[in-house]
Amino acid sequence: MEEIHIKETIPVRPSTPPFSQDHTLPLSHLDTDRNLNVTFRYLRVYVNTTTSNGGHPFNVIAAALSSALVHYYPLAATLRRGQVDDRLELFCSRDHLGVPLINATVNCTLEKLNYLDDSDPNFLDGLVPDPDQDYGLANPCVLQVTVFKCGGWTLGAAIHHGLCDGLGATQFFNVMAELARGVGRISANPVWDRARLLGPRDPPRAEGVVREFLGLEKGSEPYGQVVGKIVRECFPVKDEWLEKFKKVLFEKSGSSFTTFEALGAFIWRAKVKASGVPGDENVKFAYSINIRKLVKPPLPAGYWGNGCVPMYAQLCAGELIEQPVWKTAELIKKSKINATDEYVRSFIDFQELHYGDGITAGNRVSGFTDWRHLGHSTVDFGWGGPVTVLPLSRKLLGSVVPCFFLPYSSANAGKKDGFKVLVTLQETHMPAFKKEMEKFSSQDFDLS
Numbered sequence: 001m002e003e004i005h006i007k008e009t010i011p012v013r014p015s016t017p018p019f020s021q022d023h024t025l026p027l028s029h030l031d032t033d034r035n036l037n038v039t040f041r042y043l044r045v046y047v048n049t050t051t052s053n054g055g056h057p058f059n060v061i062a063a064a065l066s067s068a069l070v071h072y073y074p075l076a077a078t079l080r081r082g083q084v085d086d087r088l089e090l091f092c093s094r095d096h097l098g099v100p101l102i103n104a105t106v107n108c109t110l111e112k113l114n115y116l117d118d119s120d121p122n123f124l125d126g127l128v129p130d131p132d133q134d135y136g137l138a139n140p141c142v143l144q145v146t147v148f149k150c151g152g153w154t155l156g157a158a159i160h161h162g163l164c165d166g167l168g169a170t171q172f173f174n175v176m177a178e179l180a181r182g183v184g185r186i187s188a189n190p191v192w193d194r195a196r197l198l199g200p201r202d203p204p205r206a207e208g209v210v211r212e213f214l215g216l217e218k219g220s221e222p223y224g225q226v227v228g229k230i231v232r233e234c235f236p237v238k239d240e241w242l243e244k245f246k247k248v249l250f251e252k253s254g255s256s257f258t259t260f261e262a263l264g265a266f267i268w269r270a271k272v273k274a275s276g277v278p279g280d281e282n283v284k285f286a287y288s289i290n291i292r293k294l295v296k297p298p299l300p301a302g303y304w305g306n307g308c309v310p311m312y313a314q315l316c317a318g319e320l321i322e323q324p325v326w327k328t329a330e331l332i333k334k335s336k337i338n339a340t341d342e343y344v345r346s347f348i349d350f351q352e353l354h355y356g357d358g359i360t361a362g363n364r365v366s367g368f369t370d371w372r373h374l375g376h377s378t379v380d381f382g383w384g385g386p387v388t389v390l391p392l393s394r395k396l397l398g399s400v401v402p403c404f405f406l407p408y409s410s411a412n413a414g415k416k417d418g419f420k421v422l423v424t425l426q427e428t429h430m431p432a433f434k435k436e437m438e439k440f441s442s443q444d445f446d447l448s
Contacts, residue, residue, distance in 0.1 A: 005105045013076065016070055024089050028306065039158045040166070058145045072172050072190055075140060079137040099143060105146065115387050115411040125392060127144065136158070168306065188304075197303065207342070208346055209343065215360055227400055242262075245262060267368075269320055273432070279317050377410070391404050404421070404422040406422055
């Protein structure tokens, strides 16, 4: 069995002091959404090539991180509760300004582990920091460099979602990577100004479909659902299966659907069916929309805070299971019509009006996200881009059973076609879900 050996953890400080006075930075109402009071964890995998940087990965990352923190010092600060309304705020102190960086090794090669394309989840967990809530607030960014026997390595990141989303984090890592490669001038100058750019209107007014999607339940905690043991499993989605599925949907409905809409509809129904949700209960399909260019005026290019809002499709569980899959795909497709500046402003205003009232989307939320085109693979520290990028988070958009659409490792290019779906589900429900997915792979789509 492969063993991960933790050698040391060092605090990495900005290479030059980024400020002279301690201060507090306010967050936006998107940042302080209670659903984002979690740490998101993911992993990048790099191979040792003839064109590699030449330095030791840990030393390269430590130096690049130190330089990047001069520009992105909030990642080295501390999150805490504000005294007025209990929202998170960022306290920037000269005495506590650093990012914990873990130095680790593994006694085997990446090739032996198939470049982590289908590794044991428990092993993967050991490659990414997993801070508890208090440590994650005190240290909103924690990184781990793990070097394998082959010279390849992984960069595990645990970043508090209140500071940024995946796109914002990728902006930071790209700056780190530029500095590691010796680029003299960074390409993305960070923009903060969060409370002004994404603050509530005066007076706040939450209108439209936001009130249909979100409710209030005093005392409710995001991700507080009691669901028993949770397991994760990957399922292949071959191009041939997907194209036939989408073709059948088109023949039945006369409408064309994206992969996310079509496959999302199939998997959502399969999850709800496998989970035995009572037919009269409301279920939701949740996904994020990028609002950086949607809002008026658009957010500036260097904005790296949370720039997405949740969007929902919803109906009763019985209806979802009984209606044709194309109708569910159509429901997801039509939900995108709600993606407007007004929706974003109403969402922000709802957070302003009801932050302390237990905002919830309910207990039957299935979170979906598509990682195939997010730009995670652009981060090049001098070894080329990562060959594999994997999420390890189990809490997403108010859902404790998220689903990720993921590309295969580029190190396995030509060996596998299509992509894979990483599904999180209650352990007792996974066998029934597998049977539904077997129908998909055998192209018995059960579209009625």
